[in-house]
Amino acid sequence: MLFSSVTFLYWFLPIVLALYFITPRPGGSLRWRNAILLIASLVFYAWGEPVYVLLMAAEAVSGWLGGLLIDRWRGRPGARAALVCSLAVGIGGLMFFKYADFFLANVNTLFGAGLSLLRLALPIGISFYTFQIMSYTIDLYRGRTAVQRSLAAFCTYVMLFPQLIAGPIVRYVDVEKELTGRRHTPLDFALGARRFIIGLSKKVLIANVLGELADLGKNSTENSLLFAWLYIVAYAFHIYFDFSGYSDMAIGLGRMFGFHFLENFNYPYIARSVTEFWRRWHISLSGWFRDYVYIPLGGNRVAPARHIFNILFVWFLTGFWHGAGWNFILWGLYFALLLLLEKYALHSLLARLPRPFAHAWVALCVLVSWAFFDAPNLAAALAVIGHMFGLGLDMVVGPESLYYLRSYAVPLLLACLGCTPLPARLWGGWAATRRKAALEACAVAVLLLLVTAYLVDGSFNPFIYFRF
Amino acid sequence: MRRENWLTVVFILIIGGFFLLNRLIPAPEISASERRPLKTMPELSVATLISGAFMSDFEDYAADSFALRDGLRSLRAAAVFGLFRQTDKSGLYYDRAVGAGKMEKVDPASLNRVAEKINRLAAGLTDCRLYYAFVPDKSIYAERPLPGFDAAETHRVLAAALGADLTYIDLVAALRAEDFYRTDLHWDQARLGGVLDALGASMGFTPARFTPESLGDFQGVYAGQLALPLEPDSMTIMTAEELERGEARYLGQDGVFQPGPLYDRDGFAGRDPYDVFLRGAQPLIVLENPAASTNKELYIFRDSFSSSLAPLLLPSYARVTLVDLRYIDSRVLAQYVDFAPGADVLFLYSAQILNNDTVLLAG
Incomplete structure (x- = not known):
């Protein structure tokens, strides 16, 4: 179910909220409320x-059983075996359902094996919930968290609908206490609802609209420089507002139910280096790879050659996590090279560069990366990048691209503004008064009605990160 | 009340309010503004649940049956055109010269497939005089250039793909922005003088004179789709003494021709006022002109644009036969139509059909 759907907003959510908040908490226990959340x-x-x-x-x-066994055999070889088995189940499931056809197709290409593809549908959110389960068993093995003996509580953590299908990747240690002992306050509910509506508006009013523009650019027969840049810029905004909007919705919904998830985005497009960009983009995923792969490999406290290998390996995995395709792997390795370049060559230069040049460097690197990310294959990605730099074009500006630039000028300007902290700073700088509170409530109402209007009228509404 | 609670109240009022309204207000079966049946509650069964069909159909039902739906659609249109200053809503535009419309892209592959179908039909009509023309999308007459339809490209592809025995009649130059309804896809019958002149010049007839008869105001299909408050169009039909004596026979689903009027004035109050002209969607219609001073016959392979054009051609022919391949397969045509040697045959399709060839049942 999509958050940005009539079914979720006006059937599922009101029923779940009503059931959840009328369910009593005998002796302060959240068992029954968790049961409602689990069923929902x-x-x-x-x-x-x-x-x-x-x-x-x-x-x-399987993750819950693995946890019980790790705890039972703690300090003995059995704990390691239980961890390995638990990880094997998770990674095995991911490999089978997400990557089997990729491997089979490549074996066929390399060896002419003629193996039949499985053509399995990708289970929604499998990459997210697999990583969440793995974070629990690894942290438990490392002694960083306590075992969860309640299957219901553990399943509530894994399956919690706000973050189930598109993250953020919530680690067990971050919500362990709230699973059984969270508080519900009117302030949390109000701020959660506000965050949810802001995320919903980012998704429906900006991401979907600019996603249409990206599709128009991608499928146009007008081979112009303007359309190449319109496409890639629109796609960059589309993916940011789509994914960060979904994270806002997840964080907001979680807060309405008393959970405090960590932030997943921090205005990545204002970064002054690619390294900083990745500290701000999909924070829960880069943090997961940092803590469970990069640091166990030695991180940066190793010889330069090993460090380079660590970076390449982690970013190979990051790319592969996003999709079973060479374009995703190249996308990951491309970022690995940029990070290495910044670390070993450009670090001091970027620090001295005037802000506009540093931002331009990041914008260029990131826009080129989206060409890899959105392309069906390497040739298509290279064609898009070539077009961005004037290769193989018929014209600089065409009538179609000019029309769409004019038509999407306001959404593009709003997106430019919305991906900076400026609106939040302006709003935050306004002293809390009754007038501000009233205006905020009105704005929330207008946004929710507008979103509803867009959904009811049936508009473009895909969600990019479901495929991961 | 604490200030942050205002947010909660607003949120619950809207989410809960619409939840209750949706339960209390019965959903209409059809959308009058969009001229389409609305989705009904999908069938709930183990099979539809496992296949996921119930869930996907339910989302369509939930959106279609939403309370105050028309108002919300207008709100979206206001946001698209007013707040976000966009010049179209998912391809639906409003232009000062041509009014509301939908951008129609040229699909050369589709054009080629239509041409193949026409060539196959033309191969069996060697004794006839063959003509083709297309009705351009009205967007080409817009005040501000709109992307999409390209009349020159359409002509280039068709001319290259169609047989040399078909004569092209240029209607692009014969039409103006004001010849189309402002809220609808179609052309206005009262303004087809240029089209009749172009056809007559090529096909060898002199257009007759007609008297306008106003039926009243109406909102075309794009008004509902755009959900904007647009000035209505007025519908005028063109009458003449010969037309009053003319007869129309419509092929029914039972395979038998039934008589009917050339202009179905009662249809003006129906779901689609354009159905006034030859009763809208019909597979095969034969128009007879008992007062004709000629024995010439005309066959038109056509779409809905010809519904309003054909009556104006009747004074120049003894019989006009209209074939709509969207509703009758060309392979069964011989059961109902005997093409008279020496007759005129006109292939006349609009941009919408030319770029969506799969709707034509020409095997």
Whole structure:
């Protein structure tokens, strides 16, 4: 189920909120409320994946059992074996359902094996919930968290619908206490609702609109420089507002139910280096790879050659996590090279560069990366990059691109403004008064009605990160 | 009340309010503004649940049955054109010269497939005089250039793909922005003088004179789709003494021709006022002119644009037969139509059909 759907907003959410908040808390226990959340999460997932819900449940039970065994055999070799088995189940499931056809196709290409592809549908959110389960078993093995003996509580963590299908990747240690002991306050609910509506508006009013422009640019027969840049810029805004909007919705919904998830985005497009960009973009994923892969490999406290290998390996995995395709792997390795370049060559230069030049460097690197990310294959990606730099074009500006530039000028300007902290700073700098509170409530109402109007009228509404 | 609670109240009022309204207000079966049936509650069964069909259909139903839907659609249109200053809403535009419309892209592959179908039909009509023309999308007459339809490209592709025995009649130069309804896809029958002149010059007839008869105001299909408050169009039909004596026979679903009027004035109050002209969607219609001073016959392979054009051609022919391949397969045509040797045959399609060839049942 999509958050940005009539079914979620006006059927699922009001029913779940009503059931959740009328459910009593005998002796302060959240057991019954967690049961409501768990059932709601199962319905939420089964709505989009009526069969794969069993796979997710099986992986959750496997992670829970793995945790029990790690705890029981703590300090003995059995704990390591239990961890390895638990990780094997998670990674094995991911490999089978997400990557099997990629490997088979490459074996066929390399060896002419003629193996049949499995053509399995990708279970929604499998990359996210697999990583969440792995974070629990690894942290438990490392002694950084306590075992969760309640299957229901553990399943509530894994399947919690706000962050189930597109993150943020919430680590067990970050919500462990709130699973059984969270508080529900009117302030949390209000701020959660506000965050949810802001995320929903980013998704429906900006991401979807600029996604249309990106599609128009991608599919146009007008081979112009302007359309090449319109496409890549629109796609850059589309993916940012789409994914950060979804993270806002997840964080907001979580807060309405008393959970405090960590931030997943911090205005990545204002970064002054690619290194900084990745500290601001999909923070939960880069943090996961840093803590569970990069640092165990030695991080940067190793010889330069080993450090270069560590970076390349982690970014190979990051790219591969995003999709079973060479373009994603190249996308990851491209960032690895940029990070190495900045670390070993450009670091001091970027620090001295005037801001506009530093921003331009990041914008250029990131825009080129989206060409890899959105392309069906390497040739298409290189064609887009070539067009961006004037290769193989018929014209600089065409009538179609000019028309769409004019038509999408305001959404593009809003997106430019919205990806900086300026609106939040201006709003935050305004003293809290009754007038401000009233204006905020009105703005929230207007945004929610506008979003509803867009959804009811049936508009372009894909969600990029579902495929991961 | 604490100030942050205002947010909560607003949120619950809207989410909860629409939840209740959606339960209390019965959903209409059709959308009058969009001229389409609305989705109904999908069938709930184990099979539809497992396949996911129930869930995907439910989302369509939830959106279609939403309370105050027309108002919300207008709100979106106001946001698109007013707040975000966009010049079209998912391809639907409003232009000062031509009014509301939908941008129609040229699809050369589709044009070529239509040409193949026409060539196959023309191969069986060697005794006839063959003509082709296309009705351009009205966007080409817009005040501000709109991307999409390209009349020159359309002509270039068709001319290259169609047989040399078909004569091209240029209607692009014969039409102006004001010849189309401002809220609808179609051309205005009262303003087809240029089209009749162009056809007559090529096909060898002198257009007759007609008297206008106003039926009243109407909102075309794009008004509803755009959901903007637009000035209505007025519908005028062109009458003449010969037309009053003319007869129309419509092929029914039972395979039998039934008589009917050339202008169905009652249809003006129906879902699509353009159905006034030859009763809208019909597979095969034969128009007879008992007062004709000629025995010439005309066959038109056509879409809805010809519904309003054909009556104006009737004074120049003894019989006009209209074939709509969207509703009758060309392979069964011989059961109902005997093409008279020496007759005129006109292939006349609009941009919408030319770029969506799959709708034509020409095997």
